[in-house]
Amino acid sequence: MAAILELRAVKAFYGQSEVLHGIDLAVEEGGMTVLLGANGAGKTTTLRAICGMVRSEGQILFAGRRLERCTTEQIAGFGVAHVPEGRGTFIGLTVEENLRIGAYAATGRPHDNMQLMYGYFPILAQRRRQQAGALSGGEQQMLAIARALMMSPRLLVLDEPSFGLAPRVVEAIFGIVERIRREQHVSVLLVEQNASLALAMADRAYLLETGYVVTSGSAKALADDPQIRRSYLGY
Amino acid sequence: MHQFLQQVFSGLAAGAVYASLALALVMIYRATDLVNFAQGEMAMFSTYIAWTLVNAGLPFWGAFLITLAVSFVGGMAVERIVIRPVENAPILTAVVVTIGLLLIFNSLAGWIYSYTLQEFPSPFPDRTLFGALMTTRDLGVIAVTLMMLVALFCFFRFTATGLAMRAAAQNPESARLCGIPVGWMLAVGWGFAAAIGAVAGIMVAPVLFLDPNMMSGVLLYAFTGALLGGITSPIGAVIGGLIVGVTENLVGTYLIASQLKLTVALILIIIVLVFRPNGLFGTAVVRRV
Ligand SMILES: Nc1ncnc2c1ncn2[C@@H]1O[C@H](COP(=O)(O)OP(=O)(O)OP(=O)(O)O)[C@@H](O)[C@H]1O
Ligand SMILES: [Mg+2]
Numbered sequence: 001m002a003a004i005l006e007l008r009a010v011k012a013f014y015g016q017s018e019v020l021h022g023i024d025l026a027v028e029e030g031g032m033t034v035l036l037g038a039n040g041a042g043k044t045t046t047l048r049a050i051c052g053m054v055r056s057e058g059q060i061l062f063a064g065r066r067l068e069r070c071t072t073e074q075i076a077g078f079g080v081a082h083v084p085e086g087r088g089t090f091i092g093l094t095v096e097e098n099l100r101i102g103a104y105a106a107t108g109r110p111h112d113n114m115q116l117m118y119g120y121f122p123i124l125a126q127r128r129r130q131q132a133g134a135l136s137g138g139e140q141q142m143l144a145i146a147r148a149l150m151m152s153p154r155l156l157v158l159d160e161p162s163f164g165l166a167p168r169v170v171e172a173i174f175g176i177v178e179r180i181r182r183e184q185h186v187s188v189l190l191v192e193q194n195a196s197l198a199l200a201m202a203d204r205a206y207l208l209e210t211g212y213v214v215t216s217g218s219a220k221a222l223a224d225d226p227q228i229r230r231s232y233l234g235y
Numbered sequence: 236m237h238q239f240l241q242q243v244f245s246g247l248a249a250g251a252v253y254a255s256l257a258l259a260l261v262m263i264y265r266a267t268d269l270v271n272f273a274q275g276e277m278a279m280f281s282t283y284i285a286w287t288l289v290n291a292g293l294p295f296w297g298a299f300l301i302t303l304a305v306s307f308v309g310g311m312a313v314e315r316i317v318i319r320p321v322e323n324a325p326i327l328t329a330v331v332v333t334i335g336l337l338l339i340f341n342s343l344a345g346w347i348y349s350y351t352l353q354e355f356p357s358p359f360p361d362r363t364l365f366g367a368l369m370t371t372r373d374l375g376v377i378a379v380t381l382m383m384l385v386a387l388f389c390f391f392r393f394t395a396t397g398l399a400m401r402a403a404a405q406n407p408e409s410a411r412l413c414g415i416p417v418g419w420m421l422a423v424g425w426g427f428a429a430a431i432g433a434v435a436g437i438m439v440a441p442v443l444f445l446d447p448n449m450m451s452g453v454l455l456y457a458f459t460g461a462l463l464g465g466i467t468s469p470i471g472a473v474i475g476g477l478i479v480g481v482t483e484n485l486v487g488t489y490l491i492a493s494q495l496k497l498t499v500a501l502i503l504i505i506i507v508l509v510f511r512p513n514g515l516f517g518t519a520v521v522r523r524v
Binding site: 051053071072073076077081082084088089090091092093097100101102104105147148151 | 395398399401402405406408409410411412413414415416417
């Protein structure tokens with residue numbers, strides 16, 4: 001299978017300091033890749049580099065296009081939907097307005113997508129007129145994912161969607177993401193601290209440490225790696 | 236009682252002008268955390284454009300609409316050319332830039348049009364209504380302002396661009412990730428603010444007479460109105476502007492010499508800052524961590 005996203009020797013910088021030191025990474029078309037790593041390893045920075053939100057070097061290829069020189073809004077227009085760390089919810093706007101914003105770059109009919117999202121996340125349909133800031137954490141995460149999917153993206157990028165949520169809620173959300181990946185043919189790049197759940201869903205996995213990829217391979221191989229089991233899975 | 240109501244109505248007409256300019260200030264403040272001190276002078280300059288067009292023989296409302304369009308484009312240009320380079324600079328730098336703009340527009344107007352007072356035509360007939368309770372001119376100003384507010388409300392509430400502008404103002408980074416060109420949204424915001432200011436300038440010019448310093452007092456009242464409304468709330472700005480207009484008029488009639496009316500604004504600012512730093516409507520949106 002071909003890669004829809006490929007990073008080749010990507011470095012990233014905050015001001016003068018280099019945070020990523022040459023990363024290679026791929027997401028298969030229609031697949032799910034998980035990026036693991038401790039706090040401060042550079043996971044978020046990797047995602048920000050993909051979306052043109054930090055200065056970077058190296059090659060970033062998306063569906064045959066070079067992304068390095070593109071602006072964040074152009075990259076979104078190409079079909080990369082990024083749910084950032086902290087979810088990026090427009091808290092002062094209603095649930096439905098949040099979804100309409102997500103459809104800004106969409107080419108299709110926003111209304112159809114909205115019905116589709118209400119199908120995956122029925123709770124959002126109930127809360128459509130409420131202010132997004134008044135939703136619970138889990139509901140806000142669902143809203144953020146639904147907002148991202150409103151553009152009918154080819155790649156969904158999720159930065160720690162489980163952050164601060166109860167395990168049951170996390171499982172429910174991951175289940176829906178997995179369903180959406182299969183049914184909507186969208187590829188997924190997932191950053192997670194919850195390694196066991198992520199490795200069970202993904203097909204490829206990368207382990208990041210202080211700006212380097214230290215291990216990569218099939219998710220299954222990483223899940224069976226004794227060292228990873230000890231450091232990240234805790235058994 | 237009759238005189239009191241009269242003063243309330245003319246206060247509302249003045250307040251409608253302050254409300255418009257306050258709204259322009261709030262729009263830019265929400266999008267960029269910046270108080271545009273040049274908003275009044277931009278409005279004054281727009282009013283000169285309208286004056287030139289009317290003098291050239293255009294019908295008033297034709298000149299009005301052309302002025303709005305020119306101001307819109309001009310406001311966008313100011314954002315792209317002058318404000319954008321200091322976008323990431325410390326906020327004080329940007330404030331100084333707007334003060335510089337104020338001086339530039341003021342001198343430019345003085346240089347082109349001179350500092351002499353010019354008469355500016357009112358589009359409304361000079362009559363009184365309801366037993367001299369209000370004048371058609373005041374009513375006209377209030378009506379034009381109301382129509383503008385309704386149009387703006389519909390734009391921001393119902394159109395995709397309006398929604399994108401609100402999103403860009405609220406969370407620029409997340410808006411970019413949704414594909415919204417945030418830079419252009421800011422420019423359009425400046426365009427709207429300039430056009431709103433133009434309406435304020437054109438509405439107030441028949442009363443104040445046109446000269447390059449026409450808007451300095453109006454800006455102060457508008458600023459008071461915006462603060463009163465909580466500086467981040469568009470509705471608050473409108474209500475705040477109206478309150479300032481009425482207060483100013485009543486105080487000027489009953490309490491102090493009308494030459495001292497401007498102090499009312501300063502006193503109001505101080506009262507607001509001391510007792511309600513968030514203004515009347517500046518409550519934060521519902522937040523949950
Ligand atoms: N805005 C910034 N300016 C300077 N340095 C930064 C900035 N953001 C992150 N860093 C640094 O870059 C490194 C990588 O940060 P990054 O946010 O990518 O980590 P992460 O893997 O996402 O961590 P976490 O799991 O805590 O989210 C860290 O050392 C961090 O201190
Ligand atoms: Mg992170």
